[in-house]
Amino acid sequence: MINALSGGGGPEPAPSCPLCRQPAAHLYHRDKFREYNRCVECALVFVPSQYHLSSxxxxxYYDLHENDLHDEGYERFLSRCAxxxxxxxxxxxxGLDFGCGPAPLLAHLLGRAGHRMATYDLYYQPDSSVLHQSFDFIVSTEVVEHLADPRQVLLDLWLSIRPGGLLALMTKLVVDRxxxxxxxxxxxxxxxxxxxxETFSWLAQYLNAELEICGxxxxxxKKP
Known part of the structure; x- marks a missing residue:
């Protein structure tokens, strides 16, 4: 991770939005570690790639998390989506729990309710064969905020959902600057x-999806 903003010969042009690919963005916020741009088209706020961590x-950093299948607090947190x-x-x-982490508690909760669950995580359950299957729903909690290429990942997930199915996401939302x-x-x-x-409204229109924000x-x- 780069811990300081680079100086030199004037400001560099803002990078393209990783969601809608719009080349126009403006500086939304800067702190001592990173800067954050906001897309003028879809309103996604994103960190330029030079500030991303290595794999x-x-x-x-993920290994520091201590969630497990018997963590009641973690279960209450996931129940807001489940x-x-x-x-x-x-x-x-x-269904598919995409980005399930080392303790796929959400998949366990949904499986306990009678649903057939597959799991995938880039680092902890990296069997990508499940990504070539189709599902009635895909759920991804606290994942999209980590994606360097959210457009491609979300589009791939959307294409894996059967007609009438659901893509369920859980992520904190930007309110104002x-x-x-x-x-x-x-x-x-x-x-x-x-x-x-606003970003999810853009995404729903792009995917021709019915959008519902809960809480x-x-x-x-929802896919047509």
Whole structure:
């Protein structure tokens, strides 16, 4: 990770948005570690690639997390997504927990409710064969904020969902610039893209999806 802003011959042009590919963005915030740009098209706030961690450093940071299958606090946290999702699923649907981490508790909760679950995680469950299957739903909690190429990943997931299925995401949402500046969420060096309601509205239109935002951080995209 680069720990200081580079100086030199004037400001560099803002990079293209990693979600909509719009080349126009403006500086949204700067701290002592990184800078954050905001896309003028889809409103995604993103960290330029020169501030991203290496894969080894990212994995080392994830290894510090201590979630496990018997963590009641972690279960309550995931239930904010699992409960409304279960209310919208048919019986015995097939699902994928994308980015499940070392303790796939969400897949366990959904499986306990009768759904057939597959799991995938880049570092902890890297069997990519499951990504070539199709599913009635895909759930991804606290993952999209880590994606260097959210457009490609989300599009690939969307194409793996059967007609009428759901993509369920859980991520904290940008509200405004003032709150962003003091937001704990940006202190995590593995968080590199930040969505807002406006961003998800753009994404729903791009995917031709029906958008539903539940509470403050749970997003459902339904496929026609």
């Amino acid at each position: 080894d450093a990212e994995k080392a 409960k409304p999702l279960l209310e919208r699923l048919p019986n015995t649907a097939s 003032e709150r962003f500046a003091s937001w704990h969420y940006i202190r995590d060096p593995t968080h590199i893209v930040f969505f807002s309601k 403050s951080d749970v997003i459902f995209l």
